[in-house]
Amino acid sequence: MAFRIEPRRAPPASLFYLTPVLAVAVTVVLGALLFAALGYAPGATLYHFFVSPLTTVNGLAELVLKATPLAMIGVGLAAGFRANVWNIGAEGQLTLGAIAGGMTALELIDVDAPWVLPLMALAGVAGGMAWAAIPAFLKVRFDVSEILTSLMLTYVAGLLLALLVHGPLKDPTGYGFPQSAMFAPSANLPMLVNGTRLNAGALVGLAVVLGAWLVLARTIVGFQIRVVGEAPAAARYAGFSAPRIVWLTLLAGGGLAGLAGVFEVAGPIGQLVPSISPGYGFTAIIVAFLGRLHPVGILLAALLMALSYIGGENAQVAVNLPRAATGVFQGLLLFVLLASDFLVRYRIRLARPARAAP
Amino acid sequence: MDLGESAPAPRLSLRGIVKRFPGVVANDAVSLDVRQGEIHGLIGENGAGKSTLVKIIDGVLQPDEGEILWQGRPVTIPDPRAARRLGIGMVFQHFSLFEAMSVVENVALGLDDPPPRNRLAAEIRDVAADYGLPLDPARDVHTLSVGERQRIEIVRALLQKPRLLIMDEPTSVLTPQEVERLFATLRRLAGEGCSILYISHKLQEITALCERATILRGGKVVAACDPRRETAGSMAQMMIGAELRTVARRSGAVVGAPRLVVEGLDLPASDPHGVALKGIGFEVRAGEIVGIAGVAGNGQGELEQALAGERPAARPEAIRIDGRPAGRLGPDERRAAGLCCVPEERNGHGAVPGFTLVENGILSAHHRRGLVGGGLIRLRKARAFAAEIVSAFDVRTPGVDAAASSLSGGNLQKFVVGREILQGPGVLVVSQPTWGVDAGAAAAIHAALIRLAGEGAAILVISQDLDELLMLSDRLAVINGGVLSPPRPTDAMSVEEIGLLMGGVHGVDPAPAEAAHGV
Numbered sequence: 123m124a125f126r127i128e129p130r131r132a133p134p135a136s137l138f139y140l141t142p143v144l145a146v147a148v149t150v151v152l153g154a155l156l157f158a159a160l161g162y163a164p165g166a167t168l169y170h171f172f173v174s175p176l177t178t179v180n181g182l183a184e185l186v187l188k189a190t191p192l193a194m195i196g197v198g199l200a201a202g203f204r205a206n207v208w209n210i211g212a213e214g215q216l217t218l219g220a221i222a223g224g225m226t227a228l229e230l231i232d233v234d235a236p237w238v239l240p241l242m243a244l245a246g247v248a249g250g251m252a253w254a255a256i257p258a259f260l261k262v263r264f265d266v267s268e269i270l271t272s273l274m275l276t277y278v279a280g281l282l283l284a285l286l287v288h289g290p291l292k293d294p295t296g297y298g299f300p301q302s303a304m305f306a307p308s309a310n311l312p313m314l315v316n317g318t319r320l321n322a323g324a325l326v327g328l329a330v331v332l333g334a335w336l337v338l339a340r341t342i343v344g345f346q347i348r349v350v351g352e353a354p355a356a357a358r359y360a361g362f363s364a365p366r367i368v369w370l371t372l373l374a375g376g377g378l379a380g381l382a383g384v385f386e387v388a389g390p391i392g393q394l395v396p397s398i399s400p401g402y403g404f405t406a407i408i409v410a411f412l413g414r415l416h417p418v419g420i421l422l423a424a425l426l427m428a429l430s431y432i433g434g435e436n437a438q439v440a441v442n443l444p445r446a447a448t449g450v451f452q453g454l455l456l457f458v459l460l461a462s463d464f465l466v467r468y469r470i471r472l473a474r475p476a477r478a479a480p
Numbered sequence: 481m482d483l484g485e486s487a488p489a490p491r492l493s494l495r496g497i498v499k500r501f502p503g504v505v506a507n508d509a510v511s512l513d514v515r516q517g518e519i520h521g522l523i524g525e526n527g528a529g530k531s532t533l534v535k536i537i538d539g540v541l542q543p544d545e546g547e548i549l550w551q552g553r554p555v556t557i558p559d560p561r562a563a564r565r566l567g568i569g570m571v572f573q574h575f576s577l578f579e580a581m582s583v584v585e586n587v588a589l590g591l592d593d594p595p596p597r598n599r600l601a602a603e604i605r606d607v608a609a610d611y612g613l614p615l616d617p618a619r620d621v622h623t624l625s626v627g628e629r630q631r632i633e634i635v636r637a638l639l640q641k642p643r644l645l646i647m648d649e650p651t652s653v654l655t656p657q658e659v660e661r662l663f664a665t666l667r668r669l670a671g672e673g674c675s676i677l678y679i680s681h682k683l684q685e686i687t688a689l690c691e692r693a694t695i696l697r698g699g700k701v702v703a704a705c706d707p708r709r710e711t712a713g714s715m716a717q718m719m720i721g722a723e724l725r726t727v728a729r730r731s732g733a734v735v736g737a738p739r740l741v742v743e744g745l746d747l748p749a750s751d752p753h754g755v756a757l758k759g760i761g762f763e764v765r766a767g768e769i770v771g772i773a774g775v776a777g778n779g780q781g782e783l784e785q786a787l788a789g790e791r792p793a794a795r796p797e798a799i800r801i802d803g804r805p806a807g808r809l810g811p812d813e814r815r816a817a818g819l820c821c822v823p824e825e826r827n828g829h830g831a832v833p834g835f836t837l838v839e840n841g842i843l844s845a846h847h848r849r850g851l852v853g854g855g856l857i858r859l860r861k862a863r864a865f866a867a868e869i870v871s872a873f874d875v876r877t878p879g880v881d882a883a884a885s886s887l888s889g890g891n892l893q894k895f896v897v898g899r900e901i902l903q904g905p906g907v908l909v910v911s912q913p914t915w916g917v918d919a920g921a922a923a924a925i926h927a928a929l930i931r932l933a934g935e936g937a938a939i940l941v942i943s944q945d946l947d948e949l950l951m952l953s954d955r956l957a958v959i960n961g962g963v964l965s966p967p968r969p970t971d972a973m974s975v976e977e978i979g980l981l982m983g984g985v986h987g988v989d990p991a992p993a994e995a996a997h998g999v
Contacts, residue, residue: 340856340857340859341855341856342842342846342852342855342856342857345842345846345857348835349832349835349843352832352835353828353829353831353832353833353834355825355828355829356828356829356831356832358790358811359790359811359821359823359829359843359844360811360812360843360844361789361810361811361812361813361814361815363810
């Protein structure tokens, strides 16, 4: 007797969209058990995790502020994932975007002009793209796994940022702290809601999501991305160039991550510091899959993940939940999602090896 | 066959083996004997049931009916391990080796009870030296040539002291020198009393090697013969069958200027099991249908990819479409130039299984049917095109939004063929146009191809179905080992000649075969 895993003949389409919802529900239940096991009242902890952040204007603003980079990076990565291009180095591309945008801002610190911010955004996109171009080149030219190169470049990017803020970009009047000077007002994103940190980046993020939706669903480029991912041989047959798609999706993912990086330094941070992102580039991978690689799904998933960040902080303050519990909770969500995905596509059966009649 | 009292029982006897798969009887009452120390040939076209029979002997499949006798005793072989215990060794056509591991590690993985590494290495060295199969146990597999890799499989089988060695198309990946060496080893083994069941469709090898041969066609034994007393020609006829001639030919076509001209087309093999194309040359004229016959795996897939543009040629002039050099163009540029293509594999190559029919219509027709404007997909036009294919080719589907994977193989084939024909190509390259479709649909596809030719298109049909080729094509060529025979008018070719070409016998005058057959 043995377990056998076999593909289901026709997994119902509704399940495909239902599983993320189901996975969230299961995660909440498992999370409650986790909190209980750690000695926290599960009901109160979950309330502070998921509900109380949504009851204040500031909470909602923070939610959108955190969801914006997740959604922007998520849709960029999703384009690649759909084409089987596994860029998991968005964190590094974000960092390079922040460096490029931040250096532009520092260079123009005395300029007060409306074009400073757009120029920073362009520099950030270029920085992210340049960082993503390295794995793209290695993949296309030498068939090196982009999973490894993009991930390793993340750590290089982090060290590069540290080097800069400890060295050439350190604010000379900053009492030796490893951070740059504060950007000029013209290099800061305009605020959307007074009294909160919500800025215009959220609107750009929304536009990016809608634009990505249009590109993926209605353009021939999006069509090519999907064909390359679903059936590489069919893509070759159709004449869609796989190397071109590798370049395109990596540059798109890198560019959007870079833009998200600029928005962080030009928004809530306002200067270059040694650590710019609380892991947005990695969390965006979860967001992309939770959102079923669909831009609208990614938007919803980004809001959910943002809630788990803010809720985690909230629960830290309100019930002293350890910080690591937030990370465990997020990992749990991805795990349950992947597991339920697997069970939608396959079923496990108890099978006896067939014995033939003599 | 009358076994005398003293004659030993055959090493292996199959009695009335029947194996059914859904919709097909792969083996239909197959009986054969393999005597001790005999090299026994098993011949047949692809799909004749050779592989199924071998899998039954090796215990991978169980027969639905019939009996297996080992040295005269009835046995059941529930799995390959049991086959090995009986003394049945197997060398597969495609090797299952781990490239990153050494020879000795690979051999150990294939043994039920491997001895310690250094003793095994010594044994490998002994067997290898003994049989003239030079092999270094310490080498990593990825550094070895294909011939050397096969030696690993043979040595692995020999280490188990087999009394029956089954070789499935062993020479398809070997150079002529390696073939000679292999044959010497096999003769030596047979001389020592090991029986060998040698599976091939290469008739020359069978005549060179085997004392007896069993010929399968359509799952049945059609003949058992002594290859030394047959010719390649007579065996080809038995393998392919004589009833082919009854198929009605289409009436003579009016042909015009050449639309597809291929000249000196070379293409290296893309993987160790692939076939390199060597000096392919032919032309297809307007209104003409040219057929390419051949046993599967002789370069048909490579030729189709080379013509479609999936793998560009080295020189632009190697392929001309309506006079325009196209050898370096990609598939979409060739389509724009007028060449459309139906690949052999529908799922994942000619169509994306997870996509709807509308999307699969866009896949290859977006340019010629104007389904994209300014980078945006024209959904209304794409839907209309899919609907047009569905109605023109009678594709049974709940609608154009159904996924390609929800269609039966035959219906998807109709859709893919229809998609290419409705683009009105100047040149159509079509592989296995009616594979897996029912007779009615096949007739409809044939009619559509003939109609397209009548409109002045040049059509190249690559098929393993000789009936289809004889019926459709004005001229016929045979591909074997990546080499294409010169196309000749179909009327002027005999079945025997085609069979000889398919079996890799080039430039043999068929006349002596007739004489030999009379002996």
